[in-house]
Amino acid sequence: MIIAERKPMQEILGMTAGMKKVLVLGCRGCVAVCSAGGDKEVSILSSALRLGRKMSGEKIEVLEETYVRQCDPEYLEPLRESGKDYDAVISMACGVGVNFIADCCRGVRVLPGVNTTFYGANLSSGEWKEMCAGCGSCVLHLTGGLCPVARCAKSLSNGPCGGSVGGKCEINPDVPCVWQGIYDKLTYLRQEQNLREITPIRDWRPAGHGGPRRRIREDLLS
Amino acid sequence: MVAEMSISDPKIIAFCCNYTASVDADALKAAGLVSENFELVRLPCTGRLEVVQILDALDNGAEAVFVTGCLVDECHNLTGSRRASKRVQYVKGILEELDIDPGRVEMFFAGRGETEPVVEAAREMKGRVTGMEPIHK
Ligand code: SF4
Ligand code: SF4
Numbered sequence: 227m228i229i230a231e232r233k234p235m236q237e238i239l240g241m242t243a244g245m246k247k248v249l250v251l252g253c254r255g256c257v258a259v260c261s262a263g264g265d266k267e268v269s270i271l272s273s274a275l276r277l278g279r280k281m282s283g284e285k286i287e288v289l290e291e292t293y294v295r296q297c298d299p300e301y302l303e304p305l306r307e308s309g310k311d312y313d314a315v316i317s318m319a320c321g322v323g324v325n326f327i328a329d330c331c332r333g334v335r336v337l338p339g340v341n342t343t344f345y346g347a348n349l350s351s352g353e354w355k356e357m358c359a360g361c362g363s364c365v366l367h368l369t370g371g372l373c374p375v376a377r378c379a380k381s382l383s384n385g386p387c388g389g390s391v392g393g394k395c396e397i398n399p400d401v402p403c404v405w406q407g408i409y410d411k412l413t414y415l416r417q418e419q420n421l422r423e424i425t426p427i428r429d430w431r432p433a434g435h436g437g438p439r440r441r442i443r444e445d446l447l448s
Numbered sequence: 449m450v451a452e453m454s455i456s457d458p459k460i461i462a463f464c465c466n467y468t469a470s471v472d473a474d475a476l477k478a479a480g481l482v483s484e485n486f487e488l489v490r491l492p493c494t495g496r497l498e499v500v501q502i503l504d505a506l507d508n509g510a511e512a513v514f515v516t517g518c519l520v521d522e523c524h525n526l527t528g529s530r531r532a533s534k535r536v537q538y539v540k541g542i543l544e545e546l547d548i549d550p551g552r553v554e555m556f557f558a559g560r561g562e563t564e565p566v567v568e569a570a571r572e573m574k575g576r577v578t579g580m581e582p583i584h585k
Contacts, residue, residue: 277548
């Protein structure tokens with residue numbers, strides 16, 4: 227899922243300075259699952275915003291709502307008009323939701339309530355870890371299912387750098403070297419031959435370096 | 449004038465579980481153990497307490513909020529008071545972000561049926577906020 231976390235309160239107070247009426251808009255998709263922007267986080271941010279404003283002696287009306295998703299046009303339909311009633315809509319969806327509101331809802335001022343950080347897995351309650359970087363050209367069939375793009379600090383394609391020591395990455399002793407993990411996994415799976423193949427220099431265009439990406443499935447187009 | 453009143457008798461809201469708050473607030477007030485501005489919210493378990501309830505309490509009139517749950521290793525619901533404690537910590541972080549003294553919220557632990565720790569906590573919180581610039585002016 228997409229992982230995000232609430233922006234610092236001072237940043238949110240700053241971007242809403244002088245505003246009298248805002249809507250905090252959550253999303254029940256990824257950000258709800260990673261406890262960054264679902265119903266609960268909407269109520270927490272709204273309450274914190276009211277409290278922050280109270281301390282500075284300025285009144286603000288903060289309304290709360292949560293949509294099923296903010297990345298599908300049908301869910302944003304009501305916001306096209308209702309969003310104009312607010313000085314701003316603070317979206318707690320990932321950056322996709324914020325962008326999509328900006329694209330779809332003319333005349334609605336949308337602000338990001340969270341920082342969108344990575345695609346990750348939920349390791350345990352309250353802990354998420356990056357697993358994929360959306361590179362557009364997946365190589366997990368060659369690497370035992372472990373991603374060298376997202377999980378190697380240098381996104382190396384052909385084995386570890388010289389900083390891999392004792393299975394740890396040189397950037398931090400708490401960070402496992404994914405290439406050590408790939409080596410161990412491929413050895414265990416008896417697929418060591420994958421390590422002998424030289425992966426050519428990666429074409430980063432599918433990763434977004436060729437401009438904004440788009441996907442079309444003709445059979446679904448109306 | 450209003451500000452002075454709120455400093456001298458600040459509203460304190462306590463969230464307590466059934467096991468740590470067997471005496472109700474009215475009885476404590478009648479006995480003169482807590483001030484008239486003390487409010488006690490009873491929960492089945494402090495683990496049920498949500499972050500937003502503490503923030504809302506501060507937003508809706510309280511100058512300080514405290515939570516009293518079971519002693520950590522004696523929680524009736526095993527981990528309820530531990531969870532509550534983490535949520536109190538989380539709220540302290542938000543208050544710091546808002547430049548509000550995090551000492552306005554606190555977690556206390558008390559043995560089952562003990563009233564004294566709740567009364568003590570109410571005194572402690574009153575002492576902390578007396579002298580602070582009130583939230584509700
Ligand atoms: S708007 Fe973002 S967070 Fe919400 S469902 Fe869509 S992708 Fe996930
Ligand atoms: S190789 Fe690319 S698509 Fe596959 S997991 Fe890594 S970043 Fe994601």
